[in-house]
Amino acid sequence: IGPALKTWKSLVVEAVDGSQVHLPDETFGSDIGRVFGVHRGLSMALMVTCCDVLQNVVNQAVLCPFRTNDRWVALRWLKNCPAGALRLYDRGFGSAALMYWHLKYKVPFVIRLKLDFNTQVKDFVQSGRKEQVAHFAISYKAKYLAQKGLPTPIGARVTVRLIRVELPNAEVEVLATSLY
Numbered sequence: 001i002g003p004a005l006k007t008w009k010s011l012v013v014e015a016v017d018g019s020q021v022h023l024p025d026e027t028f029g030s031d032i033g034r035v036f037g038v039h040r041g042l043s044m045a046l047m048v049t050c051c052d053v054l055q056n057v058v059n060q061a062v063l064c065p066f067r068t069n070d071r072w073v074a075l076r077w078l079k080n081c082p083a084g085a086l087r088l089y090d091r092g093f094g095s096a097a098l099m100y101w102h103l104k105y106k107v108p109f110v111i112r113l114k115l116d117f118n119t120q121v122k123d124f125v126q127s128g129r130k131e132q133v134a135h136f137a138i139s140y141k142a143k144y145l146a147q148k149g150l151p152t153p154i155g156a157r158v159t160v161r162l163i164r165v166e167l168p169n170a171e172v173e174v175l176a177t178s179l180y
Helices: 070-078 096-105 119-127 140-147
Strands: 012-022 044-052 057-065 085-089 109-113 131-137 157-166 172-177
Touching (some): 012 070, 057 070, 070 085, 070 096, 096 109, 096 131, 096 157, 119 131
Parallel strands (some): 085 109
Antiparallel strands (some): 012 044, 131 157, 157 172
16 A cells, blocks of 8 residues: 555645647657747647646646647546546636536636736736636637537636735736635
């Protein structure tokens, strides 16, 4: 029998993130290494990982074509998320559709939002409040999910808790969470 898993409030804490990676030159021109724009001439891919931050181990990882949407990878992993997991995401994952699917699968989440995520977040930042409940509508941008087998109701609302975090350098961060 191995050591007990470290948890936070009985939840295994998993962080999902994506990173651009350089590939060996032999992959240039293949589907995985095809690049555009400023990366032209370099073989690139997207690496998405899901790490158990308390055990300091990678639970899942995938190497994708460079133009893959990392939120899509996170959504694919979500339906197989182990019971008792809390998923953490950085600003690039902010999406009402991702929040919707978390709530549907009953997987708790914390997502750091961009300060200009939407009008409600901008107003929340300006208000100086420490927290508030917000209702976000799923935008038309989620229509691509239906094509991928995840029909997401455009216009449906998700209810989340916004938390203001003031950093020592006076910067403000906003977290959206299903935890109350």
